[in-house]
Amino acid sequence: MHGEVLSTEALTPHLVRVVLGGPGLDGFAEPGGADSYVNAFFLPPGAGYTAPFDDAEVRELPWERRPFPRRITVRAWDAATRRLTLDIVTHGDVGYAGRWALHARPGDTLQFRGPAGAWSPDPDADWHLLVGDASALPAIAGAAERVPAGVRVVAVIEVAGPAEELALDSPGDLAVTWVHTGTPYDADQLARTVAGLDLPAGRCCAFVHGEAEATRVVRRHLLSTGIVAREDLSCSPYWRHPDTDEEWRAVKAAWTRQLENDVD
Numbered sequence: 001m002h003g004e005v006l007s008t009e010a011l012t013p014h015l016v017r018v019v020l021g022g023p024g025l026d027g028f029a030e031p032g033g034a035d036s037y038v039n040a041f042f043l044p045p046g047a048g049y050t051a052p053f054d055d056a057e058v059r060e061l062p063w064e065r066r067p068f069p070r071r072i073t074v075r076a077w078d079a080a081t082r083r084l085t086l087d088i089v090t091h092g093d094v095g096y097a098g099r100w101a102l103h104a105r106p107g108d109t110l111q112f113r114g115p116a117g118a119w120s121p122d123p124d125a126d127w128h129l130l131v132g133d134a135s136a137l138p139a140i141a142g143a144a145e146r147v148p149a150g151v152r153v154v155a156v157i158e159v160a161g162p163a164e165e166l167a168l169d170s171p172g173d174l175a176v177t178w179v180h181t182g183t184p185y186d187a188d189q190l191a192r193t194v195a196g197l198d199l200p201a202g203r204c205c206a207f208v209h210g211e212a213e214a215t216r217v218v219r220r221h222l223l224s225t226g227i228v229a230r231e232d233l234s235c236s237p238y239w240r241h242p243d244t245d246e247e248w249r250a251v252k253a254a255w256t257r258q259l260e261n262d263v264d
């Protein structure tokens, strides 16, 4: 499956909205939840081909010319107009997804598989906690839009600075606390911020996605304090500072197994 770039928009200095369309999206399945994502294939500079390409053929190429897979959340899918919206973080002229988004222009193409992933906020929860960084902002924004009217929603979101803060819409009673990334990177910052908030009582449905070490500390805090029950927590390490996605995926399974030792 592939889409053609119809438009790009800088939502913030480091977040680019890319809207895809075209006949290559025929058959795109309705995304199952707020965190549904596509596995997109970004081409390295000098690849010598463009999407759509044949999977089997590109597997024969030298590694440095193959497509680099990156997971990107479906920010929106409009089945009537067949428009797929992705919000992609740019973090310097590095990497494959971020760099592609930085330079994407109408007419460019992007090949992908999916969508997969089907988490959405539990409509029966007493309140919702949404925690993450800019990479999880598309899913957090989608989750905030899907809560029942009037229910409390507490969001704690880490972004590079004040210019990266984005207005979020919600039918719920939404309060967002923004956290700004410091130098050196501090993986405890999100958890410290959550710990300092006066949180609602009752059953919490929590979504904690983003940088791996930061999600780990938040997870430990939420479970060890009993703020959230395990079955009400969706936690996913999207990327790990300062690794590339290839470096992170090489150790992700072992890292995830260790999580079980974090909390009794």
Ligand SMILES: Cc1cc2nc3c(=O)[nH]c(=O)nc-3n(C[C@H](O)[C@H](O)[C@H](O)COP(=O)(O)OP(=O)(O)OC[C@H]3O[C@@H](n4cnc5c(N)ncnc54)[C@H](O)[C@@H]3O)c2cc1C
Pocket (backbone or CB within 6 Å): 037, 070, 071, 072, 073, 074, 087, 088, 089, 090, 091, 094, 095, 096, 097, 098, 099, 134, 135, 136, 138, 139, 237, 238, 239, 240, 241, 242, 243, 244, 245, 246
């Ligand atoms: C299910 C899922 C959904 C995701 N949804 C989105 C999404 O909607 N939008 C989105 O932008 N990302 C999303 N991500 C995260 C994204 O896949 C990773 O951040 C990926 O590493 C970015 O690839 P890249 O090619 O730009 O950089 P890489 O080649 O992986 O990394 C290059 C350098 O940039 C650093 N880096 C990578 N990501 C970030 C970042 N977010 N902020 C700062 N530095 C970074 C790396 O540590 C490395 O030093 C999602 C991940 C998962 C697993």
